[in-house]
Amino acid sequence: MDRREVLLVAFATIVRKEVTRFVRIWPQTILPPAVSMTLYFVIFGNLIGARVGQMGGFSYIDFIAPGLIMMSVMNNAYANVVSSFFGAKFQHHIEEMLVAPMPNWVILAGYVTGGVLRGLAVGIVVTVIAMFFTQLRVSSAAAVAGILMLTTVLFSLGGLVNAIYAKKFDDISIIPTFVLTPLIYLGGVFYSIDLLPRLWRAVSYANPIVYMVDTFRFGLLGAAHVHVGTAFAVVSLFVLALGAYALWLLENGTGIKS
């Protein structure tokens, strides 16, 4: 049997399995972000946003729309991989893959692709909802596509690393609750970092989510605080570092082999 074909089919199988999983449980995966984002748009965009006025040169609802889309994409890419991989560990069916003739990078790529696809699927749903509240247009398709891809890959990798270390179900909610949510909320989704005092603005630049949200906002609205090239470089660096770490953990068998 040709090795390349085996690996390709194995990769496609993991991706199909992942997509089937999140589509089958769509009331848990697709519907909640649609509902919560509708509420965000109604409350923060329409009701409060009308009193806020301009933010970064745009109406408040236009300003927060890219950040809200990005927030859904990040959360869902992460949630897909962390819950699926930890579930596979918990029920031991990760062993189905570990005994098969596929290298760890195929397992990594399969799960990450599953996370990317859920992130993008939810992103599309939230974008459609956003269009009821604001007139979105694309200023730079390349920036939108590029930063979406890197962001979903990064958060999928984060979910995988979390799942590898997790020993119980509580462990897969600690990082999203105590690390990701604060970083996302402080990542310029709801406000322009120009509003911050100089010190906190500098601190904000250590938050990679600032680069993702800002670049995505640039892709849609055409205005950015951070240089787009710098943003891509920073996020790519995070992707490479976390990808290498996740692969190293799988190769070591951390959390999955004794």
Place this chain on the structure above:
Amino acid sequence: MNALEIEGLEKVYANGTRALHGIDLVVESGDFFALLGPNGAGKSTTIGIISSLVRKTAGTIRVFGHDLTRQWFEARLSLGIVPQEINFSQFETGLEIVVNQAGYYGLRRRLAMERAEKYLGLLGLWERRNDPSRTLSGGYKRRLMIARALMHEPRLLILDEPTAGVDVELRRSMWTFLQDINRGGTTIVLTTHYLEEAESLCRHLAIIDEGRIIERTSIKKLLATLPTETFVLDLDATLDTLPDLPHYALRLRDPSTLEVEMTRGQDMNDLFVRLTQSNVRIRSMRNKSNRLEELFLRLVNRNPELTNDNGQA
């Protein structure tokens, strides 16, 4: 060619437990091989390492000549594993589970569906292929794990206690199925606590105890070394005293049950003739315990009295 070659296999767990002390083992191609041992002897660790689920500390494993570390792709392609614990997704259907497994071995969807129909059919699961696996009974789940392991038609199938907890009827049907698979050319390595199962199915065995192989031989040869065999005779009528048969070691278990320990060379027909002459009529006869079980217990220094009549150690 040998199906499986293990040399100097050692395993020390992170907590310092030494599970394997340099195991050497060869399983010939086409064999039906039993790996026996008491609980905690190292059977599952050995299978875990062969399955790539447990990291070895030292040693080499070759599957049909392919080194499991350096030529893992070829080695794993030749290997099918049926683990001891249920390890498939409880939310997927039987069909999804086996088709996905085929995909992990590079089988395209159409071929995977054909194989699924074949193996789920052979194991009596086809009618329930679309049921979520969590709704299947224990016996169905065991069969599903066998079907899953066969999807890529491995040349070496390793089963870790495949019939644990299944009823007698299902166990017998699984024996027949495995014998057919073996006759078709698949080498089978089996671990089991049912020594009757090993005696019925396997041609060769290895006994592992405290992380070391203490016996590796053919079952026929091993059974031939058994010096005595104890039979239980159910009597037609009750007895108050033992019949006087000087050359036979008799014991009255209760007034209607006689036990006799036969040494090699003693003639069963002669025993029956003498019992008949003493007006003792036999209604039925059985082994007190499984022959392999007696040998197993001697080898691992366990007390034979601890075993039960079902052949379970």
